[in-house]
Amino acid sequence: MATTIPQSFLKLRGNLEITTLQSATVSTRQGTxxxxxxxxxxxxxxxxxxSYQRSTMIAPLAEADVDIFVILNAEYFHNYNGGKxxxxxxxxxxxxxxxxxxxxxxxxxxxxxxxVTIQFSDFVADVVPAFNRQGGGYLIPNSLTASWLETDPxxxxxxxxAANRAHDGALVPTIKMIKGWNKSHGAFFxxxxxxxxxxxxxxxxxxxxxxxxxxFFFDKxxxxxxxxxxxxxxxxxxxxxxxNTPEKIQEASNRLQRAYERALKAEEFASAGNISNAxxxxxxxxxxxxxxxx
Numbered sequence: 001m002a003t004t005i006p007q008s009f010l011k012l013r014g015n016l017e018i019t020t021l022q023s024a025t026v027s028t029r030q031g032t033x034x035x036x037x038x039x040x041x042x043x044x045x046x047x048x049x050x051s052y053q054r055s056t057m058i059a060p061l062a063e064a065d066v067d068i069f070v071i072l073n074a075e076y077f078h079n080y081n082g083g084k085x086x087x088x089x090x091x092x093x094x095x096x097x098x099x100x101x102x103x104x105x106x107x108x109x110x111x112x113x114x115x116v117t118i119q120f121s122d123f124v125a126d127v128v129p130a131f132n133r134q135g136g137g138y139l140i141p142n143s144l145t146a147s148w149l150e151t152d153p154x155x156x157x158x159x160x161x162a163a164n165r166a167h168d169g170a171l172v173p174t175i176k177m178i179k180g181w182n183k184s185h186g187a188f189f190x191x192x193x194x195x196x197x198x199x200x201x202x203x204x205x206x207x208x209x210x211x212x213x214x215x216f217f218f219d220k221x222x223x224x225x226x227x228x229x230x231x232x233x234x235x236x237x238x239x240x241x242x243x244n245t246p247e248k249i250q251e252a253s254n255r256l257q258r259a260y261e262r263a264l265k266a267e268e269f270a271s272a273g274n275i276s277n278a279x280x281x282x283x284x285x286x287x288x289x290x291x292x293x294x
Contacts, residue, residue, distance in 0.1 A: 088141030184287025
């Protein structure tokens with residue numbers, strides 16, 4: 001509970017954090033996954049990627065995905081490229097079989113579009129096999145299209161870290177709040193898409209406080225969501241292409257519009273000294289992540 005808007009947003013920030021104990025659990029388990037692969041495949045490198053590595057993952061951990069990139073020897077690419085041995089899907093099946101040798105009692109190890117997913121009791125690990133790409137970045141399998149995708153998760157981490165430093169550490173908590181809003185309203189938007197939007201929206205501006213920052217995001221995202229949002233690592237892919245119909249784009253815009261209107265109303269209540277109503281409006285925005293008034 002809190003009695004001021006700044007206190008409320010500090011509690012919101014804390015409610016979105018993964019705990020130290022949870023981080024230790026992730027560290028231990030991902031280490032075991034990496035060892036299982038390194039001991040059975042020709043592995044060049046392994047590293048954590050995704051929102052966990054970018055420090056933008058939000059609680060609860062049980063509903064989060066931890067991405068583990070496994071850079072394999074190029075011979076595997078030649079073995080599974082061009083439709084050979086099942087193509088990208090065949091490579092994912094190889095990784096799945098390899099993991100099953102170690103995780104014989106894990107109830108759910110499955111192949112998804114670009115990864116092998118391990119459903120632990122306390123979080124999900126997505127194991128992504130990859131190859132070094134000539135010119136930089138990586139190639140990863142897409143079993144849905146039988147093709148290879150270009151990406152660079154290390155570059156994503158660099159970009160987020162640099163942007164967060166430019167905002168004196170305020171950007172990452174703001175992004176987590178935006179993700180909290182999305183999760184509290186059905187997780188309509190993909191998490192990485194929201195990050196890409198935030199990187200663009202908060203370029204060359206200053207985050208002065210969290211309430212105005214999230215309101216500013218909702219405001220600017222209403223228009224930006226209707227455009228192509230390219231991968232900031234420079235590979236040209238539109239990270240918003242899952243919004244692939246006019247109806248989905250309209251729904252995205254409507255959700256941002258409602259959030260913007262609530263944020264405006266909350267700020268109006270706070271400016272008038274009506275903190276209780278302001279908190280109520282922010283709770284409608286952020287759901288259970290936002291603390292009660294009092």
